[in-house]
Amino acid sequence: MSDQQIIVTVSGVDKVGIVASVANVLAEYKVNIEDIKQTLMQGHFVMFLLGNIENSKYSFKEIKEALVKKGEELGMEIWVQRKEIVDRMHNI
Numbered sequence: 001m002s003d004q005q006i007i008v009t010v011s012g013v014d015k016v017g018i019v020a021s022v023a024n025v026l027a028e029y030k031v032n033i034e035d036i037k038q039t040l041m042q043g044h045f046v047m048f049l050l051g052n053i054e055n056s057k058y059s060f061k062e063i064k065e066a067l068v069k070k071g072e073e074l075g076m077e078i079w080v081q082r083k084e085i086v087d088r089m090h091n092i
Contacts, residue, residue: 004054005034005083008067012076014045022049025070029063030056050083
């Protein structure tokens with residue numbers, strides 16, 4: 001299952017519409033949000049999101065590029081990784 005899951009990390013100065021903007025990209029690319037956590041640290045917004053790309057007709061690369069582009073538009077850093085890679089990194 002984790003080969004179809006992605007982890008999206010969003011970081012930057014807090015402003016209105018970050019979650020909505022990221023969620024809209026995911027919806028457009030048919031990525032299901034399975035879990036989401038966000039916090040503010042002294043005005044700095046941080047969000048971790050677990051998504052499932054199983055029902056998307058788009059490739060991981062296309063989804064990642066769309067999210068990174070949205071991050072640039074928002075003035076935020078957005079990282080996208082496959083969950084299986086993250087899982088392996090933590091098992092070393």
